[in-house]
Amino acid sequence: MRANYSGLPLQERHAIDTELVSSVISRLQRGKAADIDGVSAEHLMYSHPSICVVLCKLFNLIMEHRYVPSGFRNSYIVPIPKIKDCRSKAITCDDFWGIAISPIISKVFEHCLLDRFQSLFTSCRVQYGFKKGVGCRNAIYNVRKTVDQYIMCNSTMNICAIDLSKAFDKMNHSVLYMKLMKRLIPNELLEVLENWMSSCLTCVKWNSSWSHFFSVGSGVRQGAVLSPFLFAVYVDEIGNLCDARLGAFVVLYADDILLMSPSITGLQNLLSAARNS
Numbered sequence: 127m128r129a130n131y132s133g134l135p136l137q138e139r140h141a142i143d144t145e146l147v148s149s150v151i152s153r154l155q156r157g158k159a160a161d162i163d164g165v166s167a168e169h170l171m172y173s174h175p176s177i178c179v180v181l182c183k184l185f186n187l188i189m190e191h192r193y194v195p196s197g198f199r200n201s202y203i204v205p206i207p208k209i210k211d212c213r214s215k216a217i218t219c220d221d222f223w224g225i226a227i228s229p230i231i232s233k234v235f236e237h238c239l240l241d242r243f244q245s246l247f248t249s250c251r252v253q254y255g256f257k258k259g260v261g262c263r264n265a266i267y268n269v270r271k272t273v274d275q276y277i278m279c280n281s282t283m284n285i286c287a288i289d290l291s292k293a294f295d296k297m298n299h300s301v302l303y304m305k306l307m308k309r310l311i312p313n314e315l316l317e318v319l320e321n322w323m324s325s326c327l328t329c330v331k332w333n334s335s336w337s338h339f340f341s342v343g344s345g346v347r348q349g350a351v352l353s354p355f356l357f358a359v360y361v362d363e364i365g366n367l368c369d370a371r372l373g374a375f376v377v378l379y380a381d382d383i384l385l386m387s388p389s390i391t392g393l394q395n396l397l398s399a400a401r402n403s
Contacts, residue, residue: 226348236351250365255380363403
């Protein structure tokens, strides 16, 4: 599938310009941790305006040569303990949240890509995660409304809740590329993503100590701007199984999935279809 793929051509509207870079920098969140090189959003915001011109040239060169600088691939992880009293039990890796910090300049580039290729990263209407203006409340309302409609008609509603354990860390890159190719993603952007995700490196920071770098061969890049949208594309086919006429209902919230059907057989068929998506 990859060998004969060409995709949609890049158009003039896809080009990254200085105005876009400047707009992205002005909207960066302040007060966040500095990246692995010690650069923070404030460094870009308060630097000379010519930084926008330089970054614009860099980003266009990346798209032209389809190669991501090695500095864009490096990140670090800060482990946050889940439990307050670390003396009451033996601590394991599962007792920590890993907060990943990506390079700030790579985040600017990702924001630019998201602005220029927004239509390629859209998700279905039943995905309530990673979207502006909708959230968990909307997902709960949709579920409650659907269940109430069937109960009022003296029918049952069978629900299967699926929690994709560590789904962000286990996402298969090849499957993601296949799903992006089905959306006719431009070959240039696809090669940039392939090059970017093929050799990501990260390390762990604990107080002032740093671990050795290790490679990340699967999953989305933690702390990256595009990662939530890429994951939404990855599970989007499950959302497309929703069809009220067939009594098949799906609600997605990030990696949490609810499958609903008025019959057990319908729910089993929906579950089987979701496993194959």
